[in-house]
Amino acid sequence: MASSRLALLIVLVSSMEHCLSATCIVEDFSVKEEFDAKRYAGTWYALQKKDPEGLFLQDNISANYTILDDGSMTASSKGRVTLFGFWVVCADMAAQYSVPDPTTPGKMFMNYQGLASYLSSGGDNYWVIDTDYDNYAITYACRIVKDDGSCEDGYSLVFSRSPRGLPPTIQRVVRAKQEEICMSGQFQPVLQSGAC
Template identity: 30%
Template sequence: MPIKTAIAGALGLMLAGCTGVPDNIEPVQGFDADRYLGTWYEIARYDHSFEEGLENVTAEYSLNDDGSIKVINRGYSTEEGEWQEAEGTAKFVEDEETAHLKVSFFGPFYASYVVFGLDRENYQYSYVTGYDRDYLWFLSRTPTVSDEAMDEFREAARANGFDLDGLIIVDQDRNE
């Protein structure tokens, strides 16, 4: 097998793995993207280099003309003393009623966005992971949540195999 074919195949498998779903995690079914659009506040997360040191993090979702979803993630860098913003695009991996999307902030490279928990009645809370359990977010329509809502998130995350030792509660106190 030519080396280019082997490299292309390995790269394809690697990238496909980044848009998968963690074992035993079920994306929300009956998902309504129109109800999910709008602003979400990051309540808790695992920290990663792309969000390290950010507080007051929000995600804004809106519909693009081509049917994909525009994603604007915004947060305040305490180290740099300024707001940072990243714009990306999300597309459904399966169908529009399955809350498994792939999101790209860097050209052709996509990563999974899997909603595995959702307040289906009001779309006020969302539990999100990536292609593996190294990614976890608790999103809310409001910048703060009740202790009960936080307890429900922790319970659901543990039940789905997440280790909460590295969970960060996001400060949402800064005004623009």
């Protein structure tokens, strides 16, 4: 009985040490090493998302990434959005990506624009946290970094090559990456019904 309590205490202390040592400093987040945009190109379907503040695609989100002749990447994406609290429409977005530091190609900057007047335009970081290129990808962006280096307004998407989901082994990898970017438990499922 005493050894069981001791084992439980050791596990609890170890868990607390891990939580205390975990950092939520945005610049400390790791991205996919030696990211290969050509392998990343093609169609991805969002399965989970953590939204930023403001208007964001709500479901049936997909993105098709293309590599141009100059090596740069563009994307066309679509998804449903609710406007004015009641009007549900399929929206199209376009984006162009640049790599500010060629030594870290997984950390890109995305300029995006809605292809209709009611959609927003702007720019965000677009970090590919992890991908195996064939099954899953998890992306991250922080719009506002607090004074302590953590993120005040960030968002993330879990993508799959298939709209039907990911196998359990890959789901475990994705959950671990969600913890690493301090967003564990903040994701919502994304409906993929083919509406767009």
